[in-house]
Amino acid sequence: MDAHLTIPSPAPGFLLANERTESSFEEIPVIDFSDASSKNVTKRRALADRIRDACVNVGFFYVKNHPITEATIADTIRAAGDFFALPTPTKLALDIHKSANFKGYTALLGENTDPTGRGDLHEGFDLGWEQQGDGPMTGVNVWPLEADLPGFRDRVLAYYRQAVEFGQSLFPLFALALDLPENFFDDKTTKPAAIMRLLHYPPQRPAVDDDGRIIGIGAHTDYECFTILWQDAVGGLQVQNAEGKWIDAIPIPGTFVINLGDQFARWTNDVFKSTVHRVTNRSGRERYSMPLFFGTDYNVRLEPLPSCVSPEYPAKYEVVTAGEYVKRRLEETYAHSKAD
Numbered sequence: 001m002d003a004h005l006t007i008p009s010p011a012p013g014f015l016l017a018n019e020r021t022e023s024s025f026e027e028i029p030v031i032d033f034s035d036a037s038s039k040n041v042t043k044r045r046a047l048a049d050r051i052r053d054a055c056v057n058v059g060f061f062y063v064k065n066h067p068i069t070e071a072t073i074a075d076t077i078r079a080a081g082d083f084f085a086l087p088t089p090t091k092l093a094l095d096i097h098k099s100a101n102f103k104g105y106t107a108l109l110g111e112n113t114d115p116t117g118r119g120d121l122h123e124g125f126d127l128g129w130e131q132q133g134d135g136p137m138t139g140v141n142v143w144p145l146e147a148d149l150p151g152f153r154d155r156v157l158a159y160y161r162q163a164v165e166f167g168q169s170l171f172p173l174f175a176l177a178l179d180l181p182e183n184f185f186d187d188k189t190t191k192p193a194a195i196m197r198l199l200h201y202p203p204q205r206p207a208v209d210d211d212g213r214i215i216g217i218g219a220h221t222d223y224e225c226f227t228i229l230w231q232d233a234v235g236g237l238q239v240q241n242a243e244g245k246w247i248d249a250i251p252i253p254g255t256f257v258i259n260l261g262d263q264f265a266r267w268t269n270d271v272f273k274s275t276v277h278r279v280t281n282r283s284g285r286e287r288y289s290m291p292l293f294f295g296t297d298y299n300v301r302l303e304p305l306p307s308c309v310s311p312e313y314p315a316k317y318e319v320v321t322a323g324e325y326v327k328r329r330l331e332e333t334y335a336h337s338k339a340d
């Protein structure tokens with residue numbers, strides 16, 4: 001029998017010993033993933049320990065030595081550039097507001113991630129698994145016509161497939177980091193919610209946008225379990241520590257940024273941090289990024305793990321399904337630009 005399956009379940013409240021209330025981190029750790037699929041459980045555990053430390057204290061970490069090829073990344077970013085260079089009416093034909101499951105194009109200021117803001121200065125293109133069924137968020141993607149952008153769908157899906165595989169390989173590591181059997185998430189991620197975005201941030205125009213209420217993406221937490229984010233070399237992503245200070249997540253070539261989202265905060269009763277972040281593009285250059293948001297299957301209930309609850313630290317969140325939760329958050333984000 002594989003060694004990892006013999007790990008006993010942690011005692012109730014066990015993980016609360018890792019809780020740090022004052023996570024005033026000054027930098028974001030870089031974690032080497034060379035051992036992620038090592039056959040040696042001791043090596044996988046050592047990696048999971050570093051992941052747990054980052055999840056408890058920061059909620060963000062960089063991954064180096066990841067499995068996604070640079071050629072695929074470069075081609076997808078070129079495809080994103082081609083897409084955003086399409087005429088506005090062609091992009092607006094794919095308007096996300098027309099889609100029941102939040103797929104397609106978001107125009108500049110079409111989202112307002114921080115309710116105190118006036119809209120986000122980015123445009124986006126969202127896609128996901130083409131899941132059949134009538135649950136929230138299931139359904140098809142919305143692609144540009146092949147004649148408008150030959151090859152776009154195949155180029156984007158080439159990245160999507162690699163990134164989904166990478167994301168699926170992270171669930172066992174997060175399980176180990178939570179002292180759970182590595183297969184804990186297997187039956188909860190049979191059709192993993194994997195929403196990908198291509199994002200384009202034009203440079204902020206100081207005179208017009210700099211009342212501070214229109215920035216690239218307003219301060220927010222992500223909605224799912226974790227996000228795999230590729231960012232280009234322009235910079236502008238910032239992460240907020242417990243003192244409210246913004247820490248730059250500077251671009252590091254050859255890495256991905258991974259951050260936790262609210263589903264993991266709910267699973268772990270906030271032992272794992274879903275950390276607030278934002279993007280401000282004052283570089284004078286166009287910025288591109290690609291987040292991929294990983295959640296559980298949409299019918300999974302977000303119940304706190306027993307190891308993260310105690311009489312002194314009771315469950316904080318109402319239990320909802322992952323699908324209900326994500327849909328509710330997306331509706332809030334797009335409400336301000338929705339035509340009645």
Ligand SMILES: O=C(O)CCC(=O)C(=O)O
Pocket residue numbers: 197199217222229231237277278279289290291
């Ligand atoms: O573009 C980035 O670097 C971050 C994007 C982000 O935070 C998001 O889409 O949730």
Ligand SMILES: [Fe+2]
Pocket residue numbers: 220221222277
């Ligand atoms: Fe985010």
